[in-house]
Amino acid sequence: MSRFQPLERSELHSPAWFIPFDDYARRVRGAGVTVQLDRFEDGAWLPLDDAAVRTPSAAFAYPGLGRCAEPWTALPRRHRARFAAAGYQPLYAADDQPFSAGLVGVEFLVHPYDDAHPPAVATEPRLVRLLPGVSFPYPPGVRTVHGAVVDAVTAEPIANVLVEAQGRTSRDLTPWHERTLSDATGAFRLALRWEGEKAGEHAVEETFRLRATERPGRTGSLVVRLPQDAERRHVIEIRES
Numbered sequence: 001m002s003r004f005q006p007l008e009r010s011e012l013h014s015p016a017w018f019i020p021f022d023d024y025a026r027r028v029r030g031a032g033v034t035v036q037l038d039r040f041e042d043g044a045w046l047p048l049d050d051a052a053v054r055t056p057s058a059a060f061a062y063p064g065l066g067r068c069a070e071p072w073t074a075l076p077r078r079h080r081a082r083f084a085a086a087g088y089q090p091l092y093a094a095d096d097q098p099f100s101a102g103l104v105g106v107e108f109l110v111h112p113y114d115d116a117h118p119p120a121v122a123t124e125p126r127l128v129r130l131l132p133g134v135s136f137p138y139p140p141g142v143r144t145v146h147g148a149v150v151d152a153v154t155a156e157p158i159a160n161v162l163v164e165a166q167g168r169t170s171r172d173l174t175p176w177h178e179r180t181l182s183d184a185t186g187a188f189r190l191a192l193r194w195e196g197e198k199a200g201e202h203a204v205e206e207t208f209r210l211r212a213t214e215r216p217g218r219t220g221s222l223v224v225r226l227p228q229d230a231e232r233r234h235v236i237e238i239r240e241s
Contacts, residue, residue, distance in 0.1 A: 013118060014061035015110040017125040018052075018081060023091070023179065024132045024191070030058030033085045033130070037062065038105065040078040052081075059125060066119060071112035076120075080105035081128075087137055088130040089181040091162070095127070100215040101160040131180050134189045145224050146189040147234030149182045149212050152220070157186025158238055162213045170195055182212075188236075196226065212236040 022029040035052040038045040052060040060081075068074055082105040083090040092103040106126060111119040138144060149161040164179035176194040196206030205225055212220040220238040 012063040012067070013113060013123075014053075014063045015066050015079070015119065015123055016062060016081065016106075016108045017123055018060045018083075018106065019058065019125050019127050020060070020083060020085070020090075021127050021129050022088075023129045024136070028058045029085070029130060030054055030060075033060075033083060035060050036082040036084070038080050038082065040080070045080065066110040066112050067114060068112050069114065071114050071117050074112035076109040076111045078107065079110050080107045083128055083130070085130055087133055087135050089133040089160075089183070091129040091131050091179075091181065098216045099162045099213050101158065101162070102215065104160075132189075132191065133181065134183050134187050136180075136189070138191060143192045143226065143230070144189050145192060145208075145210075145226075145230065145232075145234055146187070147222075147232075147236065148186045149188060149214075149220070149236045149238060150186060152237035152239035158182065158214055159184045159186060161186075161188070161236075161238065163188045163190055163210060163236065164213075165190065165192060165208050165210050167194060167196060167208070170198065170201075192224075192226065210234070210236060212238060214238050217241055 020029050020033045037048045037050045039048055050062060050065060053063055054060055092106055093099045106128060111121055113119045149158045150156060151158060159182055161182040162179060166177045168175050178191050180188055180190045182188040192208055196208040198206055208224045210222045210224055217240060218238055219241050220236040222234055222236045224234060
């Protein structure tokens with residue numbers, strides 16, 4: 001007989017559920033994804049050793065985080081989760097939130113609890129989109145444009161800027177949306193898998209309008225014409241709008 005006795009009642013709750021989503025392939029991705037958990041203490045973020053548990057549905061959770069002996073004496077604590085995956089950059093802004101390059105993780109509160117006092121707030125799964133980065137291994141034949149995002153005044157490169165292009169296919173008007181994030185050096189590489197704007201049905205030239213966002217009120221734009229601009233290094237200048 002085992003010398004370990006099960007608890008009569010032990011409740012484990014996760015204060016957050018994260019679902020990494022491959023924005024290029026349009027599917028949930030769990031393989032190759034790592035998560036770093038931090039806690040905000042004394043005005044700074046402290047890295048923690050808590051490892052996320054990967055569920056059968058490819059979600060990442062922290063069961064038991066916030067469990068303590070006397071939850072009525074403790075306050076909620078601020079945490080954040082930072083994601084990494086080779087070839088990808090995480091988009092931390094939720095779909096219904098404005099983008100900001102200053103977001104470096106998904107922040108959430110961890111509410112104290114014990115077996116008799118469940119957490120004060122219920123949690124919902126949170127989608128974390130993984131965008132293809134500069135080193136993303138695009139399949140052969142995929143069109144991409146590359147360049148850098150810089151400040152319009154100082155010409156300094158800007159990291160973690162959202163670069164995107166949108167449009168509709170010419171035949172069935174299906175909307176498409178491609179996006180990426182600039183890396184630490186301001187460099188970006190954006191796939192353009194879909195058809196751009198054409199002057200006529202048989203026109204060869206396609207026009208794409210790239211938009212870059214550092215944060216609300218700090219944006220830039222650029223027009224790219226393919227195929228003639230395919231090898232050109234494109235510079236998008238960010239300025240106050």
